[in-house]
Amino acid sequence: MTDLISVFDRIDGYRDEIIQLQRNLTARVALGPDNGGRGEHEKTAYINSLLETLKPDILHEVKAPDKRAHNGYRPNLIAKWEGRQKAPMVWVLSHSDIVPPGDLSLWETDPYELMVDGDRIVGRGVEDNQHGFVSSYLGLKAILDSGQPLKRSVGLVIVADEETGSDYGLRYVLRHHKAYFRPEDLIIVPDAGNEEGTMIEVAEKSMLWLKFVVTGRQCHASTPHKGKNSLSGTAKLILALEELNDRFDLIDPLFRPSQSTFAPTKSEGNVPNVNTIPGKNIFYVDCRLLPQYSVDEVLSASREIAASISSETDLQIEVEPVHRQDAAPPTSPNAPVVEALAGSIKRVTGRQGKAMGIGGGTVAAFFRKEGLPAAVWSTCPDSAHQPNEYCLIPDIITDAKIFACLYQGEYDRDTT
Ligand SMILES: [Zn+2]
Incomplete structure (x- = not known):
């Protein structure tokens, strides 16, 4: 048994760290050429430096050629830490790029300058998808900093170009480096969710x-x-x-809306x-x-x-x-990744996770098309792409704990 309680205590103390990470990520504007930018380089370089501090066994920058972008490529990162157990390993995929802020008059603050109001942090990208990166990164950092052995191997993938088609992001990564991923791995994409953190998305229209x-x-x-x-x-x-x-x-009740x-x-x-x-x-x-x-x-x-x-x-x-x-084949509502997520949610919040289908458009579909079962999940207010995009510090803390449970393989096995 690992001492998850001490890991959770560490995560509870990460408030200042969360604000600092979110501030630095938000200030590094990552807009792809289709959105009028030159790419995700600055933000990805910053993320790379964060990952390096956790001493990964593998840290691989995958450069997807794109003439329109700075230095002619779009940056993707694959980092891996070896755990004690052979299988399954846990992958968490986040994306670095953002959507433009849109009409600036609808924003109450500068979208690229973090605003903190109690537990609420506001800025372009704070939820979509910095919440996903920050929570998955801090969950791992808490385990490693506690000096406890990492049980499962953990991979963090940070991709470019999620908002404009993924040709230079996950699709490129899967085309050239699919061998990193195996069907028995637990693949999580924290890029959509609900306020309760109970929606585990397994299928798309x-x-x-x-x-x-x-x-x-x-x-x-x-x-x-x-x-x-x-x-x-x-x-x-x-x-x-x-x-x-x-x-x-x-009508298919797995989906919301169901038609x-x-x-x-x-x-x-x-x-x-x-x-x-x-x-x-x-x-x-x-x-x-x-x-x-x-x-x-x-x-x-x-x-x-x-x-x-x-x-x-x-x-x-x-x-x-x-x-x-065209819809990818769905991840089974009984897939190991769904059970592991539901068990970890139960362990941390006591809530019951539920497999669901949504209207489509997440990168998980590219994994599913390659026969890799992936689940989309996070605890978030769903303010992505809106003016005054925000996320809540307690949600990031909750999700960091849930990732820590997944990384250590310690969660409720019976969630029915
Ligand atoms: Zn997103």
């Missing part, structure tokens, strides 16, 4: 983003009969597309003035599909609906998929 181009004929608004109003046609089409909810109405969703989202500007009938209107629909449905099925249903509105309105309508991500 397929993603399909559709672009609709509605073309009519522009004319003066005082003589609408001389044109074909693409905006009116768009309105009809958006309402008609609600039929997708009825056609694909399966497929079809949400009209972005609308491109049409005419700059009020007195012109728009000849062209472009909008998008974000579809999240239960894995029971094929993406192609939904694509052809959308085209069918568009065709019927086209013949009804005499407008030309094109439907184009601009992004699709």
Whole structure:
């Protein structure tokens, strides 16, 4: 038995350390080229220096070539500490990149300067995904600093490019260094969660983003009969597309929400003035599909609906998929990683973890596609991508303890 209580005591004393780490991480702006930045180098170099202080057995920088980025590459890190037991080992994957702050007038403070208000810390990246790195790192540091032997081998992976497709992040790492990971390893991605820390995400919906181009004929608004109003046609089409909810109405209680969703989202500007009938209107629909449905099925249903509105309105309508991500095979709700997480949550908070499916978009899907069962989990208020993004210091402390349980293999085995 290791002395987890003394490890927990150490973690309880990490408040100042958490603030310091979060401040330094937030100040090192890690924006990828697709988000108007030059990459994650400064932040990753800082993380590298933190990992070095814990004397890893392996510390490997994986450089994904990207001409647009500083020095022509995007930095990824793989660090590993050997434990006493052969298997299973624990991997925790966090991402270094952030999304831009968006409209600065919506922020109450400078997004890149940490603001601490009691237990709340505010800044771009503090939750997404610095919370994940800081908690997994401090859980390990507490064990190593306590002088106790590390029971399981532990790997921390810090990837670039999570927010813009992962081509230079996890996908690159898996393409070139998949051998680090084995199917029996416990792979955790602390990049989504709920306030109670009970949501263990094991499955994702397929993603399909559709672009609709509605073309009519522009004319003066005082003589609408001389044109074909693409905006009116768009309105009809958006309402008609609600039929997708009825056609694909399966309910799967593993998921939240439990059905497929079809949400009209972005609308491109049409005419700059009020007195012109728009000849062209472009909008998008974000579809999240239960894995029971094929993406192609939904694509052809959308085209069918568009065709019927086209013949009804005499407008030309094109439907184009601009992004699709077919769902990866889910991690089993009974997989060892789910049981280990649920047991550790129980041990630390007394709460009951629950396997669930979500709308999609986490990097865990890339592991799952390679036959590596991964679970997404963290205790967080879910303020990612919002202005005034924040996280709570007690949540980071809780999650650091949960990671310590996982690293030492000490948790409740019976969580039913
Ligand atoms: Zn994230």
